[in-house]
Amino acid sequence: MDKLANLYPAHITQLQQTTKTVLKRENLEGLVIHSGQEIKAFLDDNSYPFKVNPHFKYWLPLTEITNSWLVVNGEDKPTIIYYQPVDFWHKVTPLDESYWGKHFTIKILKKATEVDQLLPYDKKGYAYIGEHIEVARALGFDNINPEPLVSYIHYHRAYKTSYEHECMRQSNKLAVTAHKAAKTAFFKGETEYDIQQAYLTAIGFTTNDTPYGNIVALNKNCSILHYTALERTPPQSHQSFLIDAGANFNGYASDITRTYAYKDNKFAELIKRMDQLMLSAVAGLKPGLSYVDLHIQTYLEIGKVLKEFDLINVDAELAAESGIISTFFPHGLGHHLGLQTHDVGGFMADERGTHVNAPEAHPFLRTSRVIEANQVFTIEPGLYFIDSLLADLKSSSNADQVNWQNVEELRDFGGIRIEDNIIVHQSHNENMTRDLELN
Incomplete structure (x- = not known):
């Protein structure tokens, strides 16, 4: 906590400077950032799990408070309007100022409907930042999520402060602890559901506390990229295990994937080879280089792995030209990471938000931006045996480039993905x- 307290003032100073610059450019007086409010399920009085506005948690480590507001102008001490209702139905998150409190003027809001009494009276010079458009309009805001302003903030969110780096180190620490528990559960022969419970219990999380739904897959389920079914019964035998799971710390996400073989076999050798490939891709993350180029280079390297393991019978260059590598590696190399798992700003060429498309041959790549210092990325190459994609390839003119018998031998293992946070x-x-010794 002392380290966070020491790093936090510089973080606030940086956010103040960014805000001051963009407000001047857009001829505005300030921002009013809404934490958000509960959203009811259709025809129900229960709410979906609350997810705080990332613009709100950018400023301070409060992720559970609804109906709260930040008023910032880049110069004056920011004001937080903190919702503290009298409520005997629900637990009210107490005001815990911690290391952030002295950097804000704090105003307590007892009734959410009375917030206008604490907001700026004349809202013409203020922009509302949040998802509840009807609330903003009812309060009299004309500037609602103005695109040039939001693009500027999103572009600069890719450059993480030292405080943000530390939060993400702590988020990785939590996730690595949980990953180790999940690995132990797999080798004990547990079900997907029980492995998930081991993961959550290791760090005291519920499913609502993770930054995304954990992917906990055994055997053939490892081939489903966003598998979240969590089977309650064990498979006939444990062959492979893929876990893509993260943690949150002060609103900052980690996103880690590992794949394991139950026995020392050819699939285990393939995992080791993909791990080497992943670390080589990490080494390729260098300021000034293109993330797109790194993806394309890694794509070619996966072609070489396919050739090494006799899964294809052509060289990697020809496999890349024909596109058959995409059958085995159908997603992008990685993405920006931060306040959100797939953090914003990945396709922006400049502060205006000029969009740079992913290459047509690699449509699922999640960032096209030049790599720069202080950015945080995931690197997550994969190699899968996906029935639908294999069927398409087998019926195509490129089918003769594949050694189908060798593919068939590995199909029931599902696939491999290995992901680190950099x-x-x-x-x-x-x-x-x-660095946390998760190998």
């Missing part, structure tokens, strides 16, 4: 995940 520094890369 801070790009000017002089080196910091692999937050490996």
Whole structure:
């Protein structure tokens, strides 16, 4: 906590400077950032799990408070309008100022409907930032999520402060602890559901506390990229295990994937080879280089792995040209990471938000931006045996480029994905995940 307290003032200073610059450029007086409010399920009085506005948690580590507001102008001490109702139905999150409190003027809001009494009276010069458009209009805001302003903030969110780096180190620490518990559960022969419970219990999380729904897959289920079914019964035998799961710390996400073989076999050898490939891709994260180029280079390297393991009978260059590598690696190399798992700003060429498309041959790549210092990325190459994609390839004119018998031998293992979280520094890369001895 002392380290966070020491780093936090510089974080606030940076956010103030960013805000001041964009407000001047857009001729505005300030921002009013809404934490959000509960959203009711259709025809029900129960709410969906609350997810705080990322613009709100950018400023302070409060992720559970609804109906709260930030008023910032880049110069004056920011004001937080903190919702503290009298409520005997629900637990009210108490005001815990911690290390952030002295940086804000705090105003207590007892009734959400009375917030206008604490907001700026004349809202013409203020922009509302949040998802509840009807609330903003009812309060009299004309500037609602103005695109040039939001694009500017999103572009700069890709450059993480030292405070943010530390939060993400802590998020990785939590996730690595849980990953180790999940690995132990797999080798004990547990079900997908029980492995998930082991993961959550290890760090005291519920399913609502993770940054995304954990992917906990056994055997053939490892081929489903966003598998979240969590089977309650064990398979006839444990062959493979893929877990893609993260944690949150002060609103910052980690996103880690590992794949394991139950026995020492050919699939285990393939995992080791993909791990080497992943670390090579991490080494390629360098300031000034293109993330797109790194993806394409890694795509070619996966072609070489397919050739090494006699899964294809052509060289990697020809496999890339024909596109058959995409059958085995159908997603992008990785993405920006931060306040959100797939953090914003990945396709922006500049502060105006000029969009740079992913290459047509690699449509699922999640960032096209140039790599720069202080950015944080995931690197997550994969190699899968996906029935629908294999069927398409088998019926195509490129079917003869595949050694189908060898593919068939590995099909029931599902697939492999290995993912680490990386801070790009000017002089080196910091692999937050490996530094915590998760191999």
